[in-house]
Amino acid sequence: MGQGLDTRVRQVVALELNIDPSQVRVRETSTFAVPNTPPTTMVSTDMAGEAAARACKEILNSMPQDEKIPWIERVSKAGKLSAVGKISYPKLAYDWEKLSGDISYFFVWGAALSVVEIDVETGLWTIVRTDVLQDTGRYSLNPALDIGQVEGGFSMGLGYYMMEEMIYDPSNAALFSNSLTRYKIPAHSDMPRDWHVKLFEYSEDDQEAQAGIYGTKAIGEASLGLSLSVYYAMKDAIRRSRDDTRFQAMEVGFPGAPHAIKTALDRL
Numbered sequence: 001m002g003q004g005l006d007t008r009v010r011q012v013v014a015l016e017l018n019i020d021p022s023q024v025r026v027r028e029t030s031t032f033a034v035p036n037t038p039p040t041t042m043v044s045t046d047m048a049g050e051a052a053a054r055a056c057k058e059i060l061n062s063m064p065q066d067e068k069i070p071w072i073e074r075v076s077k078a079g080k081l082s083a084v085g086k087i088s089y090p091k092l093a094y095d096w097e098k099l100s101g102d103i104s105y106f107f108v109w110g111a112a113l114s115v116v117e118i119d120v121e122t123g124l125w126t127i128v129r130t131d132v133l134q135d136t137g138r139y140s141l142n143p144a145l146d147i148g149q150v151e152g153g154f155s156m157g158l159g160y161y162m163m164e165e166m167i168y169d170p171s172n173a174a175l176f177s178n179s180l181t182r183y184k185i186p187a188h189s190d191m192p193r194d195w196h197v198k199l200f201e202y203s204e205d206d207q208e209a210q211a212g213i214y215g216t217k218a219i220g221e222a223s224l225g226l227s228l229s230v231y232y233a234m235k236d237a238i239r240r241s242r243d244d245t246r247f248q249a250m251e252v253g254f255p256g257a258p259h260a261i262k263t264a265l266d267r268l
Contacts, residue, residue: 003220004145005044011141012049012213016056019071045141046212047087053213055085108217109135109200112154112226114192116233120241123262125162125234130154130192132226135200137217147197150223157227159186162234162256184257231256242268 006026014021027033062079075081094101115128134150136143163184167177177183211217234256242265252264 003044003149003218004142005048007145008045008141009048009052013052013056016053017060018067043089043212043218045216045218047089049141049213051085051087053085054087055083058083058085106137106211106217108219108222110150110223110226112223112229114229114233116230116237118234118237118241118261120265123258123260123265125230125237125256125258125261127190127192127230129194129196130229131196131198132223133198133200134219134223134226135217136219137211138202138215140199141214141216143199146199146219149219149221150197151195153219153221153223154227155186155191156221157224158190158230159184159255160224161227161231161254163190165255165257234261238264238268241265 010021010024010026013024017024059078059080059082063074064077066074092102092105094103110133112130112132114130117126117128118124132150132154134146136146140146163186165177165183166175167182168174169176231254235250235252238250238252238261250264250268252260
């Protein structure tokens with residue numbers, strides 16, 4: 001859900017069978033067919049994709065190996081027309097006392113730079129520009145989907161660090177921010193005015209050992225933390241609005257909402 005898993009698995013199957021993706025049909029997930037599907041996290045593409053690739057290899061092995069033969073004829077001569085690919089979660093072990101072991105079978109890296117303007121009278125902020133560089137492994141299985149994931153994760157972090165706040169009534173501890181009129185989430189107008197996302201390209205001699213299927217890395221919500229570039233740019237803008245306090249310690253807290261920014265400005 002949300003990461004284009006069906007599209008990615010369709011690509012894997014098409015690549016393994018050497019056919020056009022339009023010839024691949026992906027049915028909806030059902031516990032009747034697969035009782036223990038993984039959650040839709042970063043490992044979903046690797047697990048579902050690898051399972052599909054194994055099933056494809058099993059079917060291909062029962063077909064005539066001459067690729068000059070038309071695909072339909074190869075299928076008609078196949079000894080097996082269905083197969084089940086199986087894969088399990090990576091067996092990871094980490095010793096928290098010794099701080100050693102494997103906590104993940106691959107890590108993703110990223111960097112972001114944001115330029116932010118603040119209104120010193122109201123505390124309102126504007127993201128003028130954001131540049132993001134995201135690691136997706138040696139290859140990106142689907143650059144369009146990966147860039148969408150980067151933008152989605154960044155937007156989620158933008159709300160987390162700059163907008164969304166749980167506010168309680170001090171008289172009875174009831175949740176005050178219990179609707180979208182009081183609990184603010186990012187909108188289109190809150191996104192960077194100028195937004196650039198680039199996927200990191202490995203050099204040919206770069207030996208990146210830890211990665212998923214085909215050397216790719218699914219990124220999920222990995223770019224959420226990159227939204228901190230907006231938060232720290234906001235804090236820098238507050239300091240720079242007061243020339244004599246540029247290096248003064250300052251507390252804004254999370255989220256960096258306009259009222260928090262205005263309070264910080266008034267304290268300087």
